[in-house]
Amino acid sequence: MTAGLLEAPTADWVHLADLYQNPFPIFERLRSESPVAWVPEAGRYLITSYSGVLAADVDQTTFSANEKKSLMLRAMGHSMLRKDDPDHQVERRAWQPSLKPGTVKKVWKQKFAENADRYLDAYIDAGSGSDFMQGFAAPFVAENLRALIGFENASEADLQRWSQTLIDGAGNYPDDPDVWAKAKQSSDEIDAALEEMIQWHSGRPGDSLLSYLLRSADYQMPLESIRSNIKMTIGGGLNEPRDVLGVSTLALLSSSKQLELVLRDPKLWGAVFEESIRWVAPIGMVPRQTVVDTELDGYFIPRGAKLGLCILSANRDRSVWSDPDRFDIERGSEAHLAFGKGVHVCLGAWAARSQVADVGLPALFSRLKGLRLDPNQEATHGGWVFRGPLSLPLVWDKAVRSELA
Numbered sequence: 001m002t003a004g005l006l007e008a009p010t011a012d013w014v015h016l017a018d019l020y021q022n023p024f025p026i027f028e029r030l031r032s033e034s035p036v037a038w039v040p041e042a043g044r045y046l047i048t049s050y051s052g053v054l055a056a057d058v059d060q061t062t063f064s065a066n067e068k069k070s071l072m073l074r075a076m077g078h079s080m081l082r083k084d085d086p087d088h089q090v091e092r093r094a095w096q097p098s099l100k101p102g103t104v105k106k107v108w109k110q111k112f113a114e115n116a117d118r119y120l121d122a123y124i125d126a127g128s129g130s131d132f133m134q135g136f137a138a139p140f141v142a143e144n145l146r147a148l149i150g151f152e153n154a155s156e157a158d159l160q161r162w163s164q165t166l167i168d169g170a171g172n173y174p175d176d177p178d179v180w181a182k183a184k185q186s187s188d189e190i191d192a193a194l195e196e197m198i199q200w201h202s203g204r205p206g207d208s209l210l211s212y213l214l215r216s217a218d219y220q221m222p223l224e225s226i227r228s229n230i231k232m233t234i235g236g237g238l239n240e241p242r243d244v245l246g247v248s249t250l251a252l253l254s255s256s257k258q259l260e261l262v263l264r265d266p267k268l269w270g271a272v273f274e275e276s277i278r279w280v281a282p283i284g285m286v287p288r289q290t291v292v293d294t295e296l297d298g299y300f301i302p303r304g305a306k307l308g309l310c311i312l313s314a315n316r317d318r319s320v321w322s323d324p325d326r327f328d329i330e331r332g333s334e335a336h337l338a339f340g341k342g343v344h345v346c347l348g349a350w351a352a353r354s355q356v357a358d359v360g361l362p363a364l365f366s367r368l369k370g371l372r373l374d375p376n377q378e379a380t381h382g383g384w385v386f387r388g389p390l391s392l393p394l395v396w397d398k399a400v401r402s403e404l405a
C-alpha cells in the first residue's frame, strides 16, 4: 500500500437485501464513515461520495469499464458500455445519429406525443386506482424505444420482456439457471428479430438507430457488436425513463408546492426531470475495474479491484447539495451524475428528457384531472443497481381522452 493512503475498511454490515429495500440510510452512513469501503456481499469496493464517483467515472485509463467476467457480457455480449477507448468510441459514434438532440426534436418528439396519447387512453380505460407503472409508464417508454431502435417486427410487450430478462441476467449473481434460461431465450429472440430487420431496413432509409447504423458509409459494425449493443440499449433504454416517470409523478403528487410551481410555469418540466434523476438516480450503480494500484478520496485501491460507483449515493452527497433527501425543483440539479460524466455519458439523455419532460408528464397532468396518490394502496419501491417505483397506484376525478380516441 502507498504511504499516506488510508486502508478501505470492510463494511460487512452492508447487506444487498437491505440495499434493495432502502439504500439511502446505508449510503449516508458509508459516506460519513468511509466513502470507499469493501463490501463483501457485493464483492466490490463501493464508492459512495460525489468526488469519488466523479473522479473514477472520468478516468477510464485507471478505472476501466471493461470488467473481467462481467455478468453483463454473458447476458448481452460485449457492448460499447463494457469497452474502453478507442474500441468504445468507434461503436459509440455509430450509435449517435438517431439519438442526437436535433433528431430527437425533429423526429422523435412527435412520435413520443402520439404514443403518450395512445397509452394514456389505455391507462384511463384501466380506471382510477390502477397502477401507473404497468398501466402507462412501462408500455409508453417501451413503445418509444421500439420505434427508436427500428424494431418493426416486435411489440412493446416484447421490448419489456427482453429488457427485464436481460437485466435480470446481468445481475444474476446467485447464478440462478432459470434466470440464465430466460435471458438466453430473449437474446435468441433479439438475434432472430434483428436478422429480419437488417434485411428490412436495407433500401428503406429512416431515422431509427438501425436504419442509420446500416446505411453508414464510413463504418460497418460487425454483426456481433450490433447484437450486443442493441441488447445493451434494450436493457438500458427502457427502465430508466419508465422509472423517472414514476419517481417524478410520485414526488409531485407528494408536494402540492412543487406541483403548483410546475403547473404555473410549464418551462419547469425540465427541472422536474433533472431533479427526479438527482433525487433517485435510475441507474444506481455502475461497475468499474482498476487497471493499476490507485487511490480515490485518499483511500488505497489495489490493481484489478472491482468497484461499484454508487450514483444513487453521490447524488445525495451533502457536500454538494443542501438537504439532499428533499425533492426540490428550484435547487438547480444539473451537476447530478445520473447520466454519468465520462466517455460513457448516456447517449439516450435527449430522448429520455423528451419523452418524460416534453411529452409524458405534461400530458399526464393535463389529461387526468384531480390526479393524486391512491390513499388506499401504497406505492412500492425497490433496487440499488437500478432503482424506481415497482408500483404506483393513482386515482383521479375526471379524465380527458385524446382526440385520436
Ligand code: HEM
Residues within 6 Å of the ligand: 065, 080, 081, 082, 092, 095, 145, 148, 233, 236, 237, 238, 240, 241, 244, 277, 281, 282, 283, 286, 287, 337, 338, 339, 340, 343, 344, 345, 346, 347, 348, 349, 351, 352
Ligand atoms: C433517464 C433515463 C436514463 C438514464 C438515467 C441513463 C443513464 C445512463 C448511464 C449512467 C450510462 C453510463 C453507464 C456506465 O458508465 O456504465 C448510460 C449509458 C448509455 N445509455 Fe442511458 N440512461 C437513460 C436513458 C437512456 C435511453 C432512453 C437510451 C436509448 C434510447 C439510453 C442509451 C444509452 C447508451 C447506448 C449508453 C452507452 C453509452 C456508452 O457506452 O458510450 N439511455 N445511460
